[in-house]
Amino acid sequence: MSDSFTGTRPDLGDSPSRGRFRVGREHPNYKWVVLSNTTLGMLVVTINSSIVIISLPAIFRGIDLNPLAPGNVSYLLWLLMGFMLASAVLVVMFGRLGDMYGRVRIYNYGFVAFTIAAIATSFDPFQHGGGAIWLITWRVIQGIGGAMLMANAAAILTDAFPAEQRGMALGINQVASIAGQFLGLVVGGALAEWDWRAVFWVSVPFGVIGTIWSYRSLHEIGRRTPGSIDLPGIVTFALGLTALLTGITYGIQPYGGSSTGWTNPWVLAGILGGVALLGVFCMVETKVAQPMFQLTLLRNRAFALSNLAGLMSSVGRGGLQFMVVIWLQGIWLPLHGFSFESTPLWAGIYMLPTTVGFLAAGPLSGWLSDRYGARWLATSGFLVTAAGFVLLIAIPVDFQYLWFVLILFGAGFGMGMFSSPNTAVVMSSVPAAQRGAASGVRGTILNSGLAISIGVFFSLMIVGLSRTLPGTLGAGLRDQGVPAHIADQVANLPPVGSLFAAFLGYNPIKELLGPTGALDQPGVHGDVLTGQQFFPHLISGPFHAGLVVVFLAAAVMMLVGAVASWFAGDGRARPEAEDLVPAAAPLAETPSPGPALTNGAAPAQIGGNGIPAEPAASNRHGTPAEPAEPNRNGTPIQPAESNRDGAPARPAESNGKPTPAGPAGADGGNGSDADGSPAETHPRTRDR
Secondary structure (H helix, E strand, O other): OOOOOOOOOOOOOOOHHHOOOOOOOOOOOHHHHHHHHHHHHHHHHHHHHHHHHHHHHHHHHHOOOOOOOOOOHHHHHHHHHHHHHHHHHHHHHHHHHHHHHOHHHHHHHHHHHHHHHHHHHHOOOOOHHHHHHHHHHHHHHHHHHHHHHHHHHHHHHHHHOOHHHHHHHHHHHHHHHHHHHHHHHHHHHHHHHHOOOHHHHOHHHHHHHHHHHHHHHOOOOOOOOOOOOOHHHHHHHHHHHHHHHHHHHHOOOOEOOEOOOOOOHHHHHHHHHHHHHHHHHHHHHHHOOOOOOOHHHHHOHHHHHHHHHHHHHHHHHHHHHHHHHHHHHHHHHHHOOOOHHHHHHHHHHHOHHHHHHHHHHHHHHHHHHHHHOOHHHHHHHHHHHHHHHHHHHHOOOOOOHHHHHHHHHHHHHHHHHHHHHHHHHHHHOOOHHHHHHHHHHHHHHHHHHHHHHHHHHHHHHHHHHHHHHHHHHHHHHHHOOOOHHHHHHHHOOOOHHHHHHHHOOOOHHHHHHHHHOHHHOOOOOHHHHOOOOHHHHHHHHHHHHHHHHHHHHHHHHHHHHHHHHHHHOOOOOOHHHOOOOOOOOOEOOOOOOOOOOOOOOOOOOEOOOOOEOOOOOEOOOOOEOOOOOEOOOOOEOOOOOEOOOOOEOOOOEEOOEEOOOOOOOOOOOOOEOOOOOEOOOOOOOEOO
8 A cells, every 4th residue: 555645655575465475675685686687687688689690690591581682781780780779879868767767667668678579579470671671670679678678777786785795796787798798699599500580589488587577576766866858868869879880880881992881971971970969969968957968977087987998898899709700600610620501500609718707707806896996807807808809819710729718718707807897886986866877878888889899890800801802812713713704803892791601601602603603614613612611711811811900909999998997996986976865765756846745754734824733753762853943934844854764854945945954864975966966955755
């Protein structure tokens, strides 16, 4: 039943009436319920962000579409980036909405949207282009649900855990998030071997379980910050980031006589237009009364530099993921007896050392950051990862797998060392009321980094290949009997075709020579050309030249991240950034203007002369509360009452102006918010 005065449902704690398996928000185990549910949410979202990377060949075969045919590359790109783009663009908005309307509420909606989209995606009724459009549409909707989950998971965790355990909790959650991106490769490859629809089916039971579990077990315990929706900010940010990320991604497609599309007017328009719209967004946020994102947070050195470090880590991690997949599928696995068609599955399996390294370091680094601070851990993690990128350049293309395992494990370990402390710094450096928005910014940074990595690293690899691949490929084709004019024509095709063929598990030479009919001509050694050795041996030299460019760029990004992490500080939560309300004391959103209410107490009875008829209440120890002070017109204000933990409640407002705060407020704070502004003085009701 509801409290007769506040309208909020009483918190029954561990009352049997709540159900045998439900844990009240004040139960000491509630925080572990939050951790387990949000970790499940982050795991299924991030697995789905990468699950299609390895399974794309099976998906395109299932809908009978050749993604490398002219005009079909856009389907390939949007299946790759649709989920990431939707989650990157909308996560800040959903973080802000969580601050306003309840983080658990938006989180629950996210589970529902994610699950519905997973069901719809797995029942694609179309073939060819229609089938691709169906998948892309529902993948975008699934990304919207993922954005709701990602925007609020870290904020819900931060609300539930005390500062001394926050790094550990966020570390476990972040480990699940990053590990999910690598596990998605294995899961996608394994399920695609059975049925391409299973790639999408697998999310359905987890989504249903997560939805029911979150609705039944999670409670709103963070305070809400009432406000209006910043529509101009939402529109300019969404359009700007979409245009920017789309332009960067389409930069990998050839244009004119160039092997890339960075001179394409549409690509330039997307990038420049996106930057301009993001500039307009910044201007809008400084003008509106209640912005989607408080730009003043960027003046917070720990918040700004930690997010910069997170961007460097995300872009570098995406580069490692995509480039190593191509390395394994296009060269190493075929050289060691694997057919091109089977390489997607085995590439995911052979990348598992990265996941193992991350899982080993993530929880440990979170625990250590709670005790010793984040600076050394985060900085060292970047340096270890940078060393891993350099070592990947040093080994031969046809490497000994033991060395490869050790390097991938080390790179994953370094990422884990950084990730958990970085998350704790970001979430502990902002006021409690802005944690949803801060979590949204962090999610946008991470998802944008993965989308950016597609454009950046594929472009760098294409540039590296274009220097030597045409001559090497042309000579190799002529040596196997391919007519010179066909060999030269194929050799001068943009390298992106060969990259995507290897990336999709196709036989690159079949894709290149098939349309020309050269494989059927007399004197052409078709069996040699389409065998498992010809293309890997041929491309090894040019590919290594591309790897040098790619991994050196990634190493530089890691060094930038190390510097940013060092200057961001050690991440110990500042007193003013702590919860303004204890985690065990949930608050409802601010009531509409009217008689002041304090923590579930009944309003004072007002006599006909406008003077309260009730005396000031006493606290739970029986000591009378301080007498009410008169306001400017001489009538006493609503007397302060104590809340259930014995601390005095916040004073009510009088005549539109706050009365003196006196001692610490009900939350144990000092009367001011973490950003230095006065703390809220309007009354709030408490969910019981």
